[in-house]
Amino acid sequence: xxxxxxxxxxxxxxxxxxxxxxxxxxxxxxxxxxxxxxxxxxxxxxxxxxxxxxxxxxxxxxxxxxxxxxxxxxxxxxxxxxxxxxxxxxxxxxxxxxxxxxxxxxxxxxxxxxxxxxxxxxxxxxxxxxxxxxxxxxxxxxxxxxxxxxxxxxxxxxxxxxxxxxxxxxxxxxxxxxxxxxxxxxxxxxxxxxxxxxxxxxxxxxxxxxxxxxxxxxxxxxxxxxxxxxxxxxxxxxxxxxxxxxxxxxxxxxxxxxxxxxxxxxxxxxxxxxxxxxxxxxxxxxxxxxxxxxxxxxxxxxxxxxxxxxxxxxxxxxxxxxxxxxxxxxxxxxxxxxxxxxxxxxxxxxxxxxxxxxxxxxxxxxxxxxxxxxxxxxxxxxxxxxxxxxxxxxxxxxxxxxxxxxxxxxxxxxxxxxxxxxxxxxxxxxxxxxxxxxxxxxxxxxxxxxxxxxxxxxxxxxxxxxxxxxxxxxxxxxxxxxxxxxxxxxxxxxxxxxxxxxxxxxxxxxxxxxxxxxxxxxxxxxxxxxxxxxxxxxxxxxxxxxxxxxxxxxxxxxxxxxxxxxxxxxxxxxxxxxxxxxxxxxxxxxxxxxxxxxxxxxxxxxxxxxxxxxxxxxxxxxxxxxxxxxxxxxxxxxxxxxxxxxxxxxxxxxxxxxxxxxxxxxxxxxxxxxxxxxxxxxxxxxxxxxxxxxxxxxxxxxxxxxxxxxxxxxxxxxxxxxxxxxxxxxxxxxxxxxxxxxxxxxxxxxxxxxxxxxxxxxxxxxxxxxxxxxxxxxxxxxxxxxxxxxxxxxxxxxxxxxxxxxxxxxxxxxxxxxxxxxxxxxxxxxxxxxxxxxxxxxxxxxxxxxxxxxxxxxxxxxxxxxxxxxxxxxxxxxxxxxxxxxxxxx
Numbered sequence: 001x002x003x004x005x006x007x008x009x010x011x012x013x014x015x016x017x018x019x020x021x022x023x024x025x026x027x028x029x030x031x032x033x034x035x036x037x038x039x040x041x042x043x044x045x046x047x048x049x050x051x052x053x054x055x056x057x058x059x060x061x062x063x064x065x066x067x068x069x070x071x072x073x074x075x076x077x078x079x080x081x082x083x084x085x086x087x088x089x090x091x092x093x094x095x096x097x098x099x100x101x102x103x104x105x106x107x108x109x110x111x112x113x114x115x116x117x118x119x120x121x122x123x124x125x126x127x128x129x130x131x132x133x134x135x136x137x138x139x140x141x142x143x144x145x146x147x148x149x150x151x152x153x154x155x156x157x158x159x160x161x162x163x164x165x166x167x168x169x170x171x172x173x174x175x176x177x178x179x180x181x182x183x184x185x186x187x188x189x190x191x192x193x194x195x196x197x198x199x200x201x202x203x204x205x206x207x208x209x210x211x212x213x214x215x216x217x218x219x220x221x222x223x224x225x226x227x228x229x230x231x232x233x234x235x236x237x238x239x240x241x242x243x244x245x246x247x248x249x250x251x252x253x254x255x256x257x258x259x260x261x262x263x264x265x266x267x268x269x270x271x272x273x274x275x276x277x278x279x280x281x282x283x284x285x286x287x288x289x290x291x292x293x294x295x296x297x298x299x300x301x302x303x304x305x306x307x308x309x310x311x312x313x314x315x316x317x318x319x320x321x322x323x324x325x326x327x328x329x330x331x332x333x334x335x336x337x338x339x340x341x342x343x344x345x346x347x348x349x350x351x352x353x354x355x356x357x358x359x360x361x362x363x364x365x366x367x368x369x370x371x372x373x374x375x376x377x378x379x380x381x382x383x384x385x386x387x388x389x390x391x392x393x394x395x396x397x398x399x400x401x402x403x404x405x406x407x408x409x410x411x412x413x414x415x416x417x418x419x420x421x422x423x424x425x426x427x428x429x430x431x432x433x434x435x436x437x438x439x440x441x442x443x444x445x446x447x448x449x450x451x452x453x454x455x456x457x458x459x460x461x462x463x464x465x466x467x468x469x470x471x472x473x474x475x476x477x478x479x480x481x482x483x484x485x486x487x488x489x490x491x492x493x494x495x496x497x498x499x500x501x502x503x504x505x506x507x508x509x510x511x512x513x514x515x516x517x518x519x520x521x522x523x524x525x526x527x528x529x530x531x532x533x534x535x536x537x538x539x540x541x542x543x544x545x546x547x548x549x550x551x552x553x554x555x556x557x558x559x560x561x562x563x564x565x566x567x568x569x570x571x572x573x574x575x576x577x578x579x580x581x582x583x584x585x586x587x588x589x590x591x592x593x594x595x596x597x598x599x600x601x602x603x604x605x606x607x608x609x610x611x612x613x614x615x616x617x618x619x620x621x622x623x624x625x626x627x628x629x630x631x632x633x634x635x636x637x638x639x640x641x642x643x644x645x646x647x648x649x650x651x652x653x654x655x656x657x658x659x660x661x662x663x664x665x666x667x668x669x670x671x672x673x674x675x676x677x678x679x680x681x682x683x684x685x686x687x688x689x690x691x692x693x694x695x696x697x698x699x700x701x702x703x704x705x706x707x708x709x710x711x712x713x714x715x716x717x718x719x720x721x722x723x724x725x726x727x728x729x730x731x732x733x734x735x736x737x738x739x740x741x742x743x744x745x746x747x748x749x750x751x752x753x754x755x756x757x758x759x760x761x762x763x764x765x766x767x768x769x770x771x772x773x774x775x776x777x778x779x780x781x782x783x784x785x786x787x788x789x790x791x792x793x794x795x796x797x798x799x800x801x802x803x804x805x806x807x808x809x810x811x812x813x814x815x816x817x818x819x820x821x822x823x824x825x826x827x828x829x830x831x832x833x834x835x836x837x838x839x840x841x842x843x844x845x846x847x848x849x850x851x852x853x854x855x856x857x858x859x860x861x862x863x864x865x866x867x868x869x870x871x872x873x874x875x876x877x878x879x880x881x882x883x884x885x886x887x888x889x890x
Contacts, residue, residue: 021066021067021068021069021723021724022066022067022068022069022091022092022093022094022095023064023065023066023067023094023095023723024043024064024065024067024075024089024091024094024095024097025062025063025064025065025094025095025096025097025661026062026063026096026097026098026099027057027060027061027062027063027098027099028041028057028061028062028063028077028079028098028099028101029061029098029099029100029101030082030100030101030102030103031100031101031102031103035057035059035060035061035062036057036061036079036082036101037057037058037059037060037061037119037603037604037605038056038057038079038117038119038124038604039056039057039061039063039077039078039079039082039101040054040056040076040077040078040079040116040117040118041054041055041056041057041063041065041075041076041077042054042075042076042077042078042116043065043067043073043074043075043089044073044074044076045068045071045072045073046071046072046073046074047071047072050068050071052130053065053066053067053073054116054130054131054147055147055660055661056116056117056147056660057660057661058605058658058659058660058661058662059602059603059604059605059606059659060603060659060661062659062661062662063077063660063661064660064661064662064663066723066724067089067091068091069091069092070090070091070092071090071091072088072089072090072091073088073089073091074086074087074088074089075087075088075089077099077101078101079101080118080119080120081103081104082101082102082103082104083101083102083103083104084101085099085100085101116130116131117147122197122198122199122200123195123196123197123198124159124195124196124198125193125194125195125196126146126149126193126194126195126196127193128142128146128191128192128193128194131145131146132145132188133802134841135802135808136188137187137188137808137837137839137846138183138184138185138186138187138188139182139183139184139185139186139187139188139191139219140155140183140184141188142188142191142194143157143183143194146194147660148160148658148660149196151183154180155179155180155181155182155183155184156179156180157179157183157217159196159215159217160604160605160658162198162213162215162656163215164179164196164215164216164217165177165200165214165215165216166200166202166214166215166216166217167179167182167183167216167217167219168216168217168218168219169182169186169218169219169221169252169257169259170218170219170220170221170252170257171218172257172321172329172331173321173331174186174219174259174319175259175261175317175319175333175335176333176372177216179217181261181317182219185248185261186219186248186250187230187231187232187248187250187889189230189889190221190222190230190250191219191220191221191222192220192221192222192223193220194217194218194219194220195217195218195220196215196216196217196218197215197216197217197218198215199213199214199215200214200215200216201214203384203431205381205382205431205433205439206431206439206441208499209439209497209499209505209507221252228251228252229249229250229251229890230250230252230889230890231247231248231249231250231260231889231890232247232248232846232887232888232889232890233245233246233247233248233249233887233888233890234246234247234846234848234885234886234887234888235885235886235887236848236850236883236884236885236886237883237884237885238267238850238881238882238883238884239880239881239882239883240879240881241266242266242267242881242883243264243265243266243267243883244263244264244265244266244267244269244883244885245262245263245264245265246262246263246264246265247260247261247262247263248260248261248262249261249890254323255322255323256320256321256322256323257319257320257321258318258319258320259317259318259319259320260316260317260318260319261315261316261317262315262316262317263313263314263315263316264313264314264315265311265312265313266310266311266312266313267311267852267878267881267883268307268308268311268313268852268877268878269313270313270339288441288443288493288495307343307860307875307876307877308341308342308343308877308878309342309343309344309876309877309878310341310342310878311339311340311341311342311878312339312340312341313337313338313339314336314337314338314339315335315336315337315338316335316336317333317334317335317336318333318334319331319332319333320332320333327377327378327379328375328376328377328378329374329375329376330373330374330375330376331373331374331376332371332372332373332374333370333371333372334369334370334371334372335368335369335370335371336367336368336369337366337367337368337369338366338367338368339364339365339366340363340364340365341362341363341364342361342362342363342364343360343361343362343364343875343876344359344360344361344362344875344876345359345360345362345873345874345875345876346358346359346360346859346873346874346876347359347360347871347872347873347874348823348871348872348873349696349869349870349871349872350786350788350822350869350870350871350872351685351696351869354406354407354685354696355406356404356405356406356696357404357405357406358402358403358404358405359402359403360400360401360402360403361400361401361402362398362399362400362401363398363399364396364397364398364399365396365397365398366394366395366396366397367394367395367396368392368393368394369392369393369394370390370391370392371390371391371392372388372389372390372391373388373389373390374386374387374388374389375387375388382432382433382434383430383431383432383433384429384430384431384432385428385429385430385431386428386429387426387427387428387429388425388426388427388428388429389424389425389426390423390424390425390426391422391423391424391425392421392422392423392424393421393422393423394419394420394421395419395420396417396418396419396420396421397416397417397418397419398415398416398417398418399414399415399416399417400413400414400415400416400417401414402414402415402633404633404634404696406696410461411459411461411462411463411633412459412460412461413457413458413459413461413463413633414457414458414459415455415456415457415633416454416455416456417453417454417455417456418453418454418455419451419452419453419454420451420452421449421450421451421452422448422449422450423447423448423449423450424446424447424448424449425445425446425447426445426446426447427443427444427445427446428443428444429441429442429443430442430443436499437498437499437500438496438497438498438499439496439497439499440494440495440496440497441494441495441497442492442493442494442495443491443492443493444491444492445489445490445491445492445493446488446489446490446491447487447488447489447491448486448487448488449485449486449487449488449489450484450485450486450487451484451485451486452482452483452484453481453482453483453484454480454481454482454483455480455481455483455630456478456479456480456481457477457478457479457630457633458476458477458478458479459476459477460475460476460477461477462477463477463479463633464630464633464634464636464697465686465697466686466697467636467686467697467699468523468525468535468538468540468628468630468636469533469535469538470525470533471525471527471533474525474527474528475528476528477525478525478526478527479523479524479525479526479630480523480524480525480526481521481522481523481524481629481630482520482521482522483520483521483522483629484518484519484520484521485517485518485519485520485621485622486517486518487515487516487517487518487621488515488516488517489513489514489515489516490513490514490516491511491512491513491514492511492512493509493510493511494509494510494511495507495508495509496508496509502560503559503560503561504557504558504559504560505557505558505559506555506556506557506558507554507555507556507557507558507569508553508554508555509552509553509554509555509556509571510552510553511551511552511553512549512550512551512552513549513550513552514547514548514549514550515546515547515548515549515550516545516546516547517545517546517547517621518543518544518545518546519542519543519544519546519621519622519625520542520543520544521540521541521542521625521627521629522534522540522541523535523540523541523628523629523630535628538628539627539628539638540627540628540629541627541629542581542625542626542627542629543581544579544580544581544621544622544624544625545578545580545581546577546578546579546580546621546624547577547578547580548575548576548577548618549574549575549576549577550573550574550575550576551573551574551576552571552572552573552574553571553572554569554570554571554572555569555570556568556569556570556595557569563600563601563602564598564599564600565597565598565599565601566596566597566598566599567596567597567598568594568595568596568597569594569595570592570593570594570595571592571593571595572590572591572592572593573590573591573592573593573616574588574589574590575587575588575589575590575591575618575645576588576589577618579624579641581625581626581627581641582626582627583626583641585641585642587644589644589645591616591645591647593613593614593615593616594612594613594614595611595612595613595614596610596611596612596613597609597610597611598610605656605657605658605659606656606657606658607654607655607656608653608654608655609653609654610651610652610653610654611650611651611652611653612649612650612651612652613649613650614647614648614649614650615647615648615649615650616645616646616647616648617645617646618645618646619643619646619679619702622637622639623639623640623643623679623702624639624640624641624643625638625639625641626638626639626640626641631700634696634697634698635697635698635699635700636697636698636699636700637700637701638699638700638701639701639702640701640702640703640704642704643679643702643704644677644704645677646675646677646678646679646708647675647676647677647678648673648674648675648676648677648678649672649673649674649676650671650672650673651671651672651673652669652670652671652672653669653670653671654667654668654669655667655668655669656668662720662721663719663720663721663722663726664718664719664720664721665717665718665719665720666716666717666718666719667715667716667717667718668714668715668716668717669713669714669715669716670712670713670714671711671712671713671714672711672712672713673709673710673711674707674709674710674711675705675707675708675709675710676706676707677704677705677706677708678704678705678708678709679702679703679704679705679708680702680703680705680708680709680738680739680740680741681700681701681702681703681740682700682701682702682703682740682741682742683698683699683700683740683741683742683743684698684699684742684743684744685697685698685742685743686698686699703741705739707739708738708739709736709737709738709739710736710737710738711734711735711736711737712733712734712735712736713732713733713734714732714733714734715730715731715732715733716729716730716731716732717729717730718730721763724762724763724764725760725761725762725763726760726761726762726763727758727759727760727761728757728758728759728760728761728773729756729757729758729759730755730756730757731754731755731756731757732753732754732755732756733753733754734751734752734753734754735750735751735752736750736751736752737749737750737751738751747783747784748784749781749782749783750781750782750783751779751780751781751782752779752780752782753777753778753779753780754777754778755775755776755777755778756775756776757773757774757775757776758773758774758775759771759772759773759774759796760772760773768799768800768801768809769798769799769800769801770797770798770799771796771797771798771799772795772796772797772798773795773796773797774793774794774795774796775793775794775795775796776791776792776793776794777790777791777792778790778791779791779863781870786822786870787822788820788821788822788870789820789821789822790818790819790820790821790822790863790872791818791819791821792816792817792818792819792862793816793817793819794814794815794816794817795814795815796812796813796814796815797811797812797813797814798810798811798812798813799811805840805841806838806839806840806841807836807837807838808835808836808837808838809834809835809836810833810834810835810836811832811833811834812831812832812833812834813830813831813832814830814831814832815828815829815830815831816828816829816830816831816860816861818861818862820863820872823872825872827861829857829858829859829860829861830855830857831853831855831857831860832851832853832854832855833850833851833852833853833854834850834851834854835848835849835850835851836848836849837849839887844888844889844890845886845887845888845889846886846887846888846889847884847885847886847887848884848885848886848887849882849883849884849885850881850882850883850885851880851881851882851883852878852880852881852882852883853877853878853879853880853881854880855880856879856880857877858876858877859874859875859876859877860874860875860877861873861874861875862875
């Protein structure tokens with residue numbers, strides 16, 4: 001089914017409605033002609049059957065209302081602390097009208113109640129009942145109707161262009177502050193006011209000291225919902241035995257909150273993705289940002305299975321918050337995820353002088369558990385203690401059936417990969433405001449991270465000839481590897497903040513971080529009779545003890561003058577590390593790492609920020625291992641014990657502009673990174689092997705290069721409202737150069753890519769929300785011997801329509817046109833999902849019909865680059881799924 005012209009038809013249809021609106025605009029000022037920002041401008045139609053219209057003034061005091069032609073409306077303009085201005089307007093023609101508000105000495109409680117938006121300091125409060133109409137099902141639907149608030153499809157929330165980093169319910173973190181779980185599960189009928197808190201810090205007296213620029217959203221429950229159980233449950237069944245069940249249950253009382261989220265399905269719906277997992281990786285308060293780099297354990301490598309042939313997902317999460325006393329809060333959550341997926345991927349790989357056709361069938365089973373316990377003790381308003389314990393555990397099994405073809409020679413390899421990982425993070429924080437000039441913070445942090453891997457390869461074909469000492473007389477070649485890592489971190493940091501005055505601060509930091517890690521590998525062949533052919537005598541098997549101690553001190557001076565904020569300083573680090581294996585290496589190094597921050601706050605809606613850092617990192621411990629170990633079916637790795645730290649410049653500039661009056665949202669970002677010294681992989685291909693199919697075999701090592709890489713990235717995001725049409729424009733550019741060593745020859749590779757997105761979205765009140773657009777990504781990879789170019793073009797559309805007092809129709813469509821210019825290969829695939837739901841007002845029951853992969857496409861296509869490999873991939877996906885669901889609201 002082809003619907004290539006749907007975008008043109010939708011655009012023509014929507015543009016016919018432009019002429020039905022009248023614009024009322026102007027400027028809101030005080031009696032001294034100073035602009036009033038975020039004043040509420042409300043239009044109440046005389047016809048009570050019509051909905052209220054609403055706007056707020058921007059940073060320069062301008063406002064704009066889109067009104068239905070010939071409507072008679074009562075206009076009221078209000079702002080906290082000022083008398084409300086009122087007048088009547090007949091929407092017969094466009095009018096500009098400026099408003100002057102006079103200060104009020106009276107209590108404005110009655111006016112405040114009517115204000116859809118109020119602003120007090122860094123807190124913006126939305127009264128959601130002024131924006132919703134009863135069609136909303138979840139928090140996501142409510143947020144979509146609030147001015148300045150955007151919710152992406154992956155659950156990311158932005159307010160006035162700034163990302164929300166912490167999600168709260170009645171002031172308490174919701175599952176650790178995860179926004180996706182909140183927007184997709186909190187029922188709309190329980191939501192009261194919504195607060196947005198800029199420059200957020202959970203510790204009030206640290207707010208002015210934090211440079212992290214965090215933002216929190218606090219969902220306040222309705223007054224009649226502060227001691228009750230609410231939520232919803234649903235179940236659905238579809239064609240070919242597809243099913244889905246879900247439950248979202250919430251209990252709230254003044255001193256205890258309990259939330260449960262559960263989901264079981266076999267339709268590929270991933271309740272917890274890798275991105276979600278990262279949000280549960282623990283951490284410390286924002287004042288320590290930059291002093292910690294939480295890896296969070298080796299849990300992520302099997303979690304991104306969005307495109308699958310079959311999938312069974314089971315997910316459960318329980319969150320409890322308890323107020324034990326006026327000084328002590330206890331909270332925690334438990335998350336369990338169990339998935340069983342099957343994938344099928346076809347790759348066409350271009351090496352330097354060879355090509356490879358590869359198919360890979362994978363069955364992955366992953367059991368993941370996360371538990372978190374928090375104790376928050378606040379003895380008084382100027383002291384705060386926090387203890388956090390997090391434990392994560394995963395058991396993962398991957399079975400791969402791989403076939404690879406090189407020059408008409410086929411190898412079939414079965415791989416079994418098993419991973420067991422345990423992660424424990426314990427930290428204790430203390431913060432104390434001694435006086436208005438002196439504040440102290442300290443943290444002690446401990447991490448235990450253990451990963452046990454077992455990899456098993458079996459094949460009847462030659463494998464890794466010339467790289468491993470196999471006995472090829474066996475009927476079946478069986479290779480077994482045990483690869484274990486155990487890491488412990490002991491960290492302590494102390495910070496002192498000297499606030500000389502409101503405009504001048506001096507920050508001092510002292511700390512020490514100790515990493516102790518063991519890395520062990522055993523590689524061997526299992527013979528037909530069960531004996532072991534151990535590869536140790538041929539330079540395999542690692543037993544590495546790595547220790548790195550980082551003692552550091554830093555001093556920074558921060559000052560404000562007018563609209564400018566500057567912060568500059570440096571950290572002095574002493575790195576001391578030991579590499580103990582067959583040989584012992586000890587090194588010691590002093591490094592000074594300067595950094596600089598500049599902000600220009602023209603107003604609340606227009607800002608510029610510039611950051612510069614000289615940064616250093618150390619490679620993972622396994623890259624220091626000086627013995628061989630198997631890395632994959634066609635590669636063997638050996639590290640380099642003489643590696644040192646990476647060192648690179650990092651420069652970033654950001655500009656943001658937001659105007660409700662102009663309907664404008666603009667972001668521009670430029671970043672530049674240059675490695676002064678960096679560790680890169682080197683590769684030697686087995687080109688001398690007489691068996692052509694074995695010439696893709698690789699010996700990989702690690703080497704420290706000077707001027708290893710350079711990367712430049714620029715992005716612009718622009719949104720503009722024109723009457724009731726929102727236009728969107730995104731453009732991105734990336735250029736990177738990096739060194740690589742292939743077959744002992746050093747060359748510089750270049751990767752250039754640019755992308756853009758154009759889109760239009762309707763904003764009419766009684767008309768479907770329709771979004772249409774086009775995305776294109778152009779990538780070019782250039783090495784000394786080859787140039788490859790890929791172009792992906794994606795037209796897309798989306799429709800959301802609420803009609804007949806209870807029906808909701810949703811439709812999403814995209815057509816991916818993939819073009820491999822190097823191979824003159826072009827193909828396309830279409831992905832469409834649609835749903836129709838019904839819920840009668842005041843009824844607890846709801847009904848829904850959904851269709852997933854409406855056009856029954858078989859695969860998706862993509863490309864990727866690495867140091868020495870260009871891949872063109874086909875990933876096969878689930879077939880068409882049609883499902884009927886029934887839901888019940890508690």
